[in-house]
Amino acid sequence: MGVLEKRAKRKEEFRREILDSAREIFIHDGYDGFSMRKLAEKIDYSPTTIYNYFKNKDDLLFAICEEFLANFFDELNHIRSVSPDPVETLRKAFLSLIEFGLKNPNQYKVIFFTKSSVYGTHEEFVQSESMARNVYFTFKEMVQACIKAGRFREMDEDVITQALAITSHGLVTLTLYRPDHLKGKSDVTARSLVDAILRGYQK
Amino acid sequence: MGVLEKRAKRKEEFRREILDSAREIFIHDGYDGFSMRKLAEKIDYSPTTIYNYFKNKDDLLFAICEEFLANFFDELNHIRSVSPDPVETLRKAFLSLIEFGLKNPNQYKVIFFTKSSVYGTHEEFVQSESMARNVYFTFKEMVQACIKAGRFREMDEDVITQALAITSHGLVTLTLYRPDHLKGKSDVTARSLVDAILRGYQK
DNA sequence: ATATGTAATTAACACTGTTAATATAACTAT
DNA sequence: ATAGTTATATTAACAGTGTTAATTACATAT
Known part of the structure; x- marks a missing residue:
């Protein structure tokens, strides 16, 4: 597996991780309880990092x-x-x-x-x-x-x-x-x- | 008409004025375009004044x-x-x-x-x-x-x-x-x- | 004129989504 | 191994949001 593919795979995995955390917040705190900042805190990254994996x-x-x-x-x-x-x-x-x-x-x-x-x-x-x-x-x-x-x-x-x-x-x-x-x-x-x-x- | 009634009337009138302005914003800028601050600007008062006429x-x-x-x-x-x-x-x-x-x-x-x-x-x-x-x-x-x-x-x-x-x-x-x-x-x-x-x- | 109560304001708090600039880490080519 | 390049993460900031405490301006009553 080439390096590029490895990177892509890792990126996809992280995307999944973010998605799972986001869904957990929705289930736990509801729609109104969700925010990008809260999600960032949950995944232990800064809010702006999310924008590398999702447009907005x-x-x-x-x-x-x-x-x-x-x-x-x-x-x-x-x-x-x-x-x-x-x-x-x-x-x-x-x-x-x-x-x-x-x-x-x-x-x-x-x-x-x-x-x-x-x-x-x-x-x-x-x-x-x-x-x-x-x-x-x-x-x-x-x-x-x-x-x-x-x-x-x-x-x-x-x-x-x-x-x-x-x-x-x-x-x-x-x-x-x-x-x-x-x-x-x-x-x-x-x-x-x-x-x-x-x-x-x-x- | 007593002073108290007069005040109550004036308050009711202002309430109406705020309401009308709020509706205008909704019609003009849509639901997402509405905010308390925008309403305040429209009626030429500070945002907090609205809270004297509406709970929230x-x-x-x-x-x-x-x-x-x-x-x-x-x-x-x-x-x-x-x-x-x-x-x-x-x-x-x-x-x-x-x-x-x-x-x-x-x-x-x-x-x-x-x-x-x-x-x-x-x-x-x-x-x-x-x-x-x-x-x-x-x-x-x-x-x-x-x-x-x-x-x-x-x-x-x-x-x-x-x-x-x-x-x-x-x-x-x-x-x-x-x-x-x-x-x-x-x-x-x-x-x-x-x-x-x-x-x-x-x- | 002074006291009382109402009404309006300023400043601030704790948030929101998002972006530009910057630092750091990882990988590539020499 | 080192220099260059690229991808990734972070900090700081912008421009907003609803709302509240503290403070000032004002009209009324004594």
Whole structure:
């Protein structure tokens, strides 16, 4: 292994180390408790060192988002592989996304708060290799499967997919930011809502 | 008019002046462009003076939320007064909320970002005289009207109301924070989504 | 005129993200 | 081994943020 590769590897490892520490801060102190300086202190380096591994804070947050979504992407594919009925698959995937958001509030906040600019326009988003894109397209494929199986009314797939994304997003963010409003009954409301919307799109 | 009343009146007037300036900053510079120091400069006072009229930044933001929601509350009652069919009333109210959010992005962000603590627990929220409460209960009454008219399946009213709130919230926030994602087709998606969910809850 | 209470200000604290300039360490070529 | 080069880490600083304690200016009441 050449020296250049060794350096690159070491750099990649350090990047990982920073990322792990950053995630720990998020889990431990929440989104508001995170700062570049705090992260620097945790990894025992000066704050400016981080900037040798990440362009800026947004870049760091984006990397964390990607990790988070990569985990969910795996779960999504697992659901698809074990569930035969397309509508049930979609329902499970749907509820899983909601559960994932509610169980990882701080990571979800990172995704939500991270500037939309990092994903670029819709075209750039579609052509990107981001995990957000992968998750979106997996959902879209699930919707397409429902239409193809004749279970859904024939509509624009993107509209339906986005409607589902919107619904889960609304539920998660409202629960995270107005926790008392649903009186801890998020799961009941979630099921009711998922039922209603799937019924609404079914034939 | 006594001196004390005069002082109270003057204080109330100044409070209003601060509030108006704050709203102007939000409209002009957006949520991220707002700061207490900028507001102070605009009203030609030192930053600390604001703290004689508002407990802190959150308190100020809350006041702006209330104003914003008061306007929407009026529109909601207008819709109710002119629309005879309960389901159509709900649909219009629903779409109106979404439109209101999309047309006033910065004010909507204020509502969303303002710490949930200002509304307290659900019980405190219900007993409060906040505009958020009024809007919520108006929506709930509309849902009840649909159930009473035998148009909706008999379910917990709160669950349905919250489901509607969640959906509009999701649509608005996703459009505001991932604008390119819906490719400016928010209105199409909104109508489709509202259609689907109302169909889902109808008999 | 003096005392009282309110309102506004200055200065400061403890933070934030980020950058330019500088020092240090590591590797390359002579 | 030494000199030159490059990558990495650090210090100091900038321009902000919300907020508070201490202090001054001012209008009112005695």
